[in-house]
Amino acid sequence: xxxxxxxRDYQLPEDWEDQVSAVVVRWFDHxxxxxxxxxxxxxxxxxxxxxxxxxxxxxxxxxxxxxxxQAAMLILGLDWxxxxxxxxxxxxPTTLVLRGERASASMMGLATDEPMAIxxxxxxxxxxxxxxxxxxxxxxxHPERGFNVVFHEFAHKIDMLDGVVDGTPPLAxxxxxxxxxxxxxxxxxxxRAGAGSHLLRDYAGTNAGEFFAVxxxxxxxxxxxxxxxxxxxxxxxxxxxxQDPAARERTHR
Ligand SMILES: [Zn+2]
Numbered sequence: 001x002x003x004x005x006x007x008r009d010y011q012l013p014e015d016w017e018d019q020v021s022a023v024v025v026r027w028f029d030h031x032x033x034x035x036x037x038x039x040x041x042x043x044x045x046x047x048x049x050x051x052x053x054x055x056x057x058x059x060x061x062x063x064x065x066x067x068x069x070q071a072a073m074l075i076l077g078l079d080w081x082x083x084x085x086x087x088x089x090x091x092x093p094t095t096l097v098l099r100g101e102r103a104s105a106s107m108m109g110l111a112t113d114e115p116m117a118i119x120x121x122x123x124x125x126x127x128x129x130x131x132x133x134x135x136x137x138x139x140x141x142h143p144e145r146g147f148n149v150v151f152h153e154f155a156h157k158i159d160m161l162d163g164v165v166d167g168t169p170p171l172a173x174x175x176x177x178x179x180x181x182x183x184x185x186x187x188x189x190x191x192r193a194g195a196g197s198h199l200l201r202d203y204a205g206t207n208a209g210e211f212f213a214v215x216x217x218x219x220x221x222x223x224x225x226x227x228x229x230x231x232x233x234x235x236x237x238x239x240x241x242x243q244d245p246a247a248r249e250r251t252h253r
Contacts, residue, residue, distance in 0.1 A: 010047030041072035070150040077242025088128040122156035155216040167208030
């Protein structure tokens with residue numbers, strides 16, 4: 001396993017933004033101010049979190065940049081403290097297959113049959129974020145598909161901020177909390193009944209934590225579609241994340 005030690009003086013390579021935007025295709029949809037904010041978040045992710053390559057993988061700086069850039073996009077409207085529950089970040093080369101012990105519900109799985117294929121994991125408070133590199137890269141290149149393992153796993157860590165993975169992150173006001181619970185509960189129950197938004201895959205019905213992680217992926221990747229299909233769900237996510245991906249898409253389409 002290759003370890004990357006904490007480096008508080010982390011310096012980005014000069015061409016960092018070329019490296020990021022070559023893969024993270026929506027990078028330049030963000031304004032200069034937004035990219036400056038995200039740059040600081042990327043430096044902190046690279047310098048202050050512990051990164052580890054698994055299974056003999058060679059985890060390059062470019063890969064860590066691409067992962068960090070997506071993680072920074074998620075908390076652009078929040079702040080660095082949103083990642084205080086993020087510990088180690090472990091990157092595997094390709095899909096993990098878990099055998100034997102049953103997969104926990106907080107994993108992002110490809111299939112429910114055993115053995116279970118895993119694309120990422122952010123299992124428990126204090127536990128590592130596990131990512132699969134090839135899927136991470138695919139997601140960054142093809143946001144229109146609505147899958148993003150980085151958004152998904154980092155969203156689980158945001159959900160954990162209040163100490164419990166229940167699909168409800170800390171919300172600013174009682175009113176927003178009530179709107180959040182109403183919108184998310186209605187959609188979650190619709191998914192469980194087989195009548196959810198076509199944008200939200202069945203996996204969102206696993207539990208409230210998975211619902212939040214999957215909706216987060218779709219909110220950022222398919223914001224316009226989600227806003228059209230489920231305006232109130234889009235509105236509460238927009239109020240929480242303090243971002244409006246649909247407006248950003250309109251500007252850049
Ligand atoms: Zn998950």
